[in-house]
Amino acid sequence: VGLSKELELSPLQLCLENLHRTLQRKDTQGFFAYPVNDTIAPGYSNIITHPMDFSSMKYKIDSKEYHTLEKFRSDFFLMCNNAMVYNAPETIYYKAAKKLMQSGCKLLAPDKIISMYRGIG
Numbered sequence: 001v002g003l004s005k006e007l008e009l010s011p012l013q014l015c016l017e018n019l020h021r022t023l024q025r026k027d028t029q030g031f032f033a034y035p036v037n038d039t040i041a042p043g044y045s046n047i048i049t050h051p052m053d054f055s056s057m058k059y060k061i062d063s064k065e066y067h068t069l070e071k072f073r074s075d076f077f078l079m080c081n082n083a084m085v086y087n088a089p090e091t092i093y094y095k096a097a098k099k100l101m102q103s104g105c106k107l108l109a110p111d112k113i114i115s116m117y118r119g120i121g
């Protein structure tokens with residue numbers, strides 16, 4: 001039921017859901033919504049050893065795989081970095097990743113993370 005579902009989410013999870021939603025909203029073209037596959041990106045799985053995308057991050061939040069904000073933060077930067085490794089600088093994907101990373105830097109700045117823990121703790 002609705003309320004009991006809500007209560008299942010720990011304070012950390014609520015914080016992670018919030019950060020995830022805020023960051024995903026910035027991906028207006030949806031380039032980072034789902035795993036990149038080799039059909040749309042030839043050779044992707046040979047070049048990128050640790051793929052990451054917003055849907056995988058959401059799954060990790062819901063399955064309580066993130067025990068700290070730092071783990072969530074590193075997955076977010078992994079996702080952006082992968083796009084800046086695979087795609088050439090002049091591509092729309094590289095530019096979108098760079099912009100998304102800049103938003104993430106602000107939202108996930110260490111001092112912001114600390115104040116979030118203060119808020120949770």
Ligand SMILES: CC(=O)c1cc(-c2ccccn2)c2ncccn12
Binds near residue numbers: 030031083093
């Ligand atoms: C994130 C990324 O590297 C990416 C997303 C996509 C993408 C994602 C959704 C729809 C279309 N393209 C993509 N296509 C070709 C090469 C790279 N990409």
